[in-house]
Amino acid sequence: MMTKVEAVIQPSKLDAVKDALLAIGIDGMTVLEARGHGRQKGHTEFYRGREYTVDLLPKIKIELVIPAERTDEVVKAITEAARTGKIGDGKIFLSKIDEAIRIRNDERGPGAL
């Protein structure tokens, strides 16, 4: 079994999260530049009389697929590295993955990760 981990974090925490995952031997991931908000709503800036509403805040989304038995330690590594304790720290979503296939050699299952 495998788990897909999707973590939405503060951009400033990307390096810390990458380092934390590397420290537990996870070195493959997809990083996406994203915008969004949860309970942490945006704010409005005025600049020269113009209103700039920042309702979608810059975020980084990390995606990785891991063997299911490593889920807890990966989640722990991400939360500890990304946490500031303030609103807007982000979220982690977990889902089950049926199969992984390495295109180069057709290898399947956790070995393809």
Add this chain to the structure above:
Amino acid sequence: MTNVVPVPFNEQPARPVAPNYDELPMKELYRRGSAEIQQKFAENRSGREAIESRTALVDEVIHRLWNTHLGSSFPKGVAVVAIGGYGRSALYPHSDVDLLFLCEKQETPELKAKIRALCQELWDMRMRLSPTTKTVDDGGRFDPSNTESTIALLDARYVAGEAQLADYLRTKIIPSVIVRESQAILERLIEINNERKGKYANTIFHLEPDVKDCVGGMREFHLGCWAARIHGLLGENVWINPLHYVRTSVRGQTEQAVDFLAAVRCFLHYRSGRDDNKLSWDAQEEAAKSGVGGEVLAPAEWMRAYFRNARALDRFANQMVEMAASQRPSLFKQIQSWRSRASNADFTVVNGRVRPQQPMAIDDPDLMMRSFEFVAEHGVPLSAAVEHRIEENVPLLQEQKIDWWRYLGSILIRPFAGDALRGMQRVGLLTLIFPEFANIDALVLRDLYHQYTVDEHTFLAIDAIHRLSDSQSDWESRFLALLDEIEQPELLVLAVLLHDVGKGTESDDHVRTGVGLARKQLRDIAIDQRDVETVCFLIANHLEASLAMRRDIFDLANIRDLSKRVGTQDRLKMLVLLTYADIKAVNRHALTPWKADNLWQLYIATANFLSHSVDEERFHANAESEQLARIRLLTPQLGKKLKRFLEGIPQRYMSIHSAEEIAAHIEMASRVSGNGVQVKLNRQGQLFLLTVAMQDRPMIFCNIAGALAAWGMNIVKADAFANGAGMVLDTFYFADQFRTLELNMEEWTRFHESISDVLSGKIQLETLMKRRRAEAKGPKATIETKLLFDDDSSSRSTLLEVITPDRPGLLYEMGLEIAKLPCNIEAALIDTEGRTAIDVFYLTSEGKKLDLDQKKRLQTMIATALATKG
């Protein structure tokens, strides 16, 4: 043109003799011969020898097969001609072998069968053969839809069969079709070339370049050779050795580049066992480690050599195409878009290339530099001949005293500054002015992020600044607005030019080293000291905004740090634009809209912090700083007055004034006695600067603004500060729209006196206002007036930000309403951008922030005043 020696086409370079394996079967001969060539290449790494040896080997095989299959049956009427790379005697280990069977007449079934048998044997040897059969008449026929087949004939070389027939093709048929169809052939050649370059984004710089087809790849050499041969046939009807058309220095560079790339390409073919020309990341490391193309080098240094050679081939090809196309001027519209009929008294644009009106005059350094100014303005390159002439003269300039900044400053602000700087680099002028630039020439930062060499990255960053005006996207046009507001854009571009020079040293800290190098170089070209400081500030901080973006861009501490670092709005704008350009020039995808928007948010937050935190951050004279030490050095006579003056003054005051200016202000303040006023008037470029020092009292700011309005002066920028002891130091930059001061020196004294008199109460402002000059009419701006109150940014004052159409007397009118409330202006930041006034007032009433009622009243009063008089 010198050094042009026409040589007969059939004078091929001497080739190594193929190994003699008389007794061996053909297949084995080819296999052993190929293995020996590979072995030899592994030993000596000579690509040229390998490709010529393979050509000789294939020649030998074809000779034998000819004798076996056709020689006895067809002693006349058929010839085997090599074309493509084989024709050029440059057969790479796994390249196709292009063969033309040239027949006097249409091929008979017997001939067809024998040719097929010959080809079959070659295929059986696993040779990648591309055969074509043509009659001599076919060779002379031009097919517009297949121009490539005619271009291929430019490489034709006799291999076997009837030599006279092949000679007839070379001496009669090909010259005839080339001369007759030169326009179409050149057009197609340029078109194919543009398509190829477009596929590689028109740059030689790729992380994993294709050494055959990439810009600067071996194809450039072929293109240059084809163009040169067409030129030779058109002009003198002779086959020309293309390298004889170029000067000795360029010829040497071209030959060296061909040797280097030939070795690399052979290495790649042998490495992968196929026709693979991609110089992958791993291949770069292996090639560098085994000294392909020269000596064993670190991968980054080896890639530096690759890019220098690619640049040489690109230059060769461009020169040859320019030369060939000069016989067909209409082709220039294809080489580059015709930008203008931009001729002037000194320069003319002929066939899309800049030439001086007096060719020999280019030896004059003044005209030489102005030629690059012309390139920077129009984006049209110098002709190859002019570039060569300048290149030869550059060493002679070393001993001359030239005011480089006078020209360079003018080049940097022009739209095609990047092109002009690339040209200056090619001829050695850029390194003559900035010797340290040589250290970053073709310097490779070998990672998967930096696509370009450091010098090209620098030029692209300059392009990024100037191309902002072409931008179609909203997020880029915001940055364009900042560029328009910078007071000295040439300093920004100069900082971009020098921001990475530190990377060319062994230092671990390229920023700190870069500042040191830049300071020395700027001193050498005699730039004003204040400007040197601005450029060095930008270089020293060019990574700071990027670092701030890696933290939380909405975090107040982060914003405060960046604000402290930049100090002024102008420096912030320059730093943001430098960051924008620096990121954009890393690779084609580095500046995503996401990142650009984050940079913009960071800018807004910092700009707002700078204008909204003036009275929060105050200077304490006891805190030692470099600036304080410098002021003390400049004014040793002031002693304790220095600390008295600076204590409690807003930090922004310290940021926007140099140590020299502050020293002068302290001198002024020290002369203020009682109710006295010290006034100083200076000219600063297009504007005048009025500085006033006096003890605080009501209406000072309003009275100065009113007095300036009465004189018809238009206030562009102003800052009002007071220290802890109530000493006011106000500065007003204004435009003399009626040229009163500019044309009448005696008016300076009267102006000076009238400001002093208004401030000391000797005359009433109203008296002066009655003499107010008629206002200059300007285009009416459609800018909506906005008044915004902010009680959060300052712990002591209420901020009032006013955005409104600018007009003479505006500041006085607003100041009057503020005074009427009554409330006190603790600090003021007055700015004008285009026809918009952007003013921030720090207001208190009886030492406190304004209450709700006061804010409402003030809003109504100012809005009414602006609506009535606007």
